[in-house]
Amino acid sequence: MNTLFNVYLQNHQRVFECPVTESVLKSGLRHGVAMHYDCSNGSCGTCEARLIKGEIKQIKHHDFVLTDKQMAKNTFLMCCNAPTTDIEVAVELIGDVKSIAIQEIDVKVKHIRLVNENMAILSLRTPRSKTLKFMAGQDVELSFNGKTHRYPVASCPCYGMDLEFHIRNREYDAFANEIFNGRLKDKAVVSLEGPKGIFVLKEQSIQRIVFIAWDGGFAPIRSLIEHAFSLEMSNPMHFYWAYPADEKAPYLDNHARSWEAVMDEYFYTAIACTFNRANKNDCHKVAKQIFDSLDIEVVNQADVYISAPAEVLIYLGELLLENGLDETQLIASPI
Numbered sequence: 406m407n408t409l410f411n412v413y414l415q416n417h418q419r420v421f422e423c424p425v426t427e428s429v430l431k432s433g434l435r436h437g438v439a440m441h442y443d444c445s446n447g448s449c450g451t452c453e454a455r456l457i458k459g460e461i462k463q464i465k466h467h468d469f470v471l472t473d474k475q476m477a478k479n480t481f482l483m484c485c486n487a488p489t490t491d492i493e494v495a496v497e498l499i500g501d502v503k504s505i506a507i508q509e510i511d512v513k514v515k516h517i518r519l520v521n522e523n524m525a526i527l528s529l530r531t532p533r534s535k536t537l538k539f540m541a542g543q544d545v546e547l548s549f550n551g552k553t554h555r556y557p558v559a560s561c562p563c564y565g566m567d568l569e570f571h572i573r574n575r576e577y578d579a580f581a582n583e584i585f586n587g588r589l590k591d592k593a594v595v596s597l598e599g600p601k602g603i604f605v606l607k608e609q610s611i612q613r614i615v616f617i618a619w620d621g622g623f624a625p626i627r628s629l630i631e632h633a634f635s636l637e638m639s640n641p642m643h644f645y646w647a648y649p650a651d652e653k654a655p656y657l658d659n660h661a662r663s664w665e666a667v668m669d670e671y672f673y674t675a676i677a678c679t680f681n682r683a684n685k686n687d688c689h690k691v692a693k694q695i696f697d698s699l700d701i702e703v704v705n706q707a708d709v710y711i712s713a714p715a716e717v718l719i720y721l722g723e724l725l726l727e728n729g730l731d732e733t734q735l736i737a738s739p740i
């Protein structure tokens with residue numbers, strides 16, 4: 406039987422369940438706890454924590470040597486130990502984006518899936534010993550063949566080794582062109598630099614949450630929503646996903662809809678927007694169509710996260726602020 410024990414995090418008012426067979430680190434990350442780590446295999450010492458109460462057992466060998474002083478303080482490596490009773494642990498967590506260093510990692514293309522003729526889902530894998538530390542909603546820069554572009558990570562930080570990106574084929578995006586011209590293929594090596602950006606979840610907020618995405622702006626929103634699920638946040642969530650009306654539905658419509666089965670108070674609305682792709686001023690038109698589809702009473706009581714092109718963001722932000730939203734409620738990121 407895989408017995409579960411509670412792991413209490415001293416001074417953080419957090420507790421999560423950890424199976425007797427799983428490392429405290431792996432389980433914590435799965436529950437959305439922003440723990441510091443690097444190698445995940447006992448070599449770097451970054452995941453150190455102190456055992457305050459209870460008992461643990463080592464489940465993995467570690468090369469990193471703890472000093473006598475650390476041992477005397479009950480320091481242990483979270484990636485190599487599992488609880489054998491309920492435990493209380495003193496650990497420093499990642500408090501904000503500033504406490505995560507920029508990382509440079511060579512990652513491998515695991516898979517490229519075209520969801521339609523000009524939207525690709527790019528799956529990348531980091532080396533096991535060098536996973537990406539980031540917060541849900543953040544971006545990274547990807548480079549291949551000298552072509553670089555910045556994209557939001559679409560996956561949850563609990564899977565720092567498997568990273569997903571949603572990439573639209575746009576003329577000005579030279580990295581995307583490498584994908585759609587077939588030059589970037591499975592197993593190719595891509596350079597990654599990041600994380601960057603401050604579009605992250607207010608984890609302590611008890612407010613209702615409204616997420617608004619335009620098309621590929623779904624990527625960081627997906628990361629935020631899945632992170633909120635791992636944290637078991639019970640805030641009611643509304644997701645409005647605007648997409649070009651000349652496509653039948655948002656490109657991962659079923660995925661966004663499937664969350665309705667996971668959470669009682671999750672409400673999803675897809676918004677088909679008509680606009681002329683050749684006319685940049687149509688951003689006004691898109692912003693207005695999104696605004697007209699929102700339940701403004703709900704929006705005005707919520708933390709509102711918007712991920713959309715800068716022009717749409719500006720107009721939509723103005724409309725929201727003119728109609729009762731306070732600017733402290735607005736968290737926005739251009740794509």
Ligand code: FES
Binds near residue numbers: 449451469
């Ligand atoms: S993460 Fe490197 S030792 Fe645990």
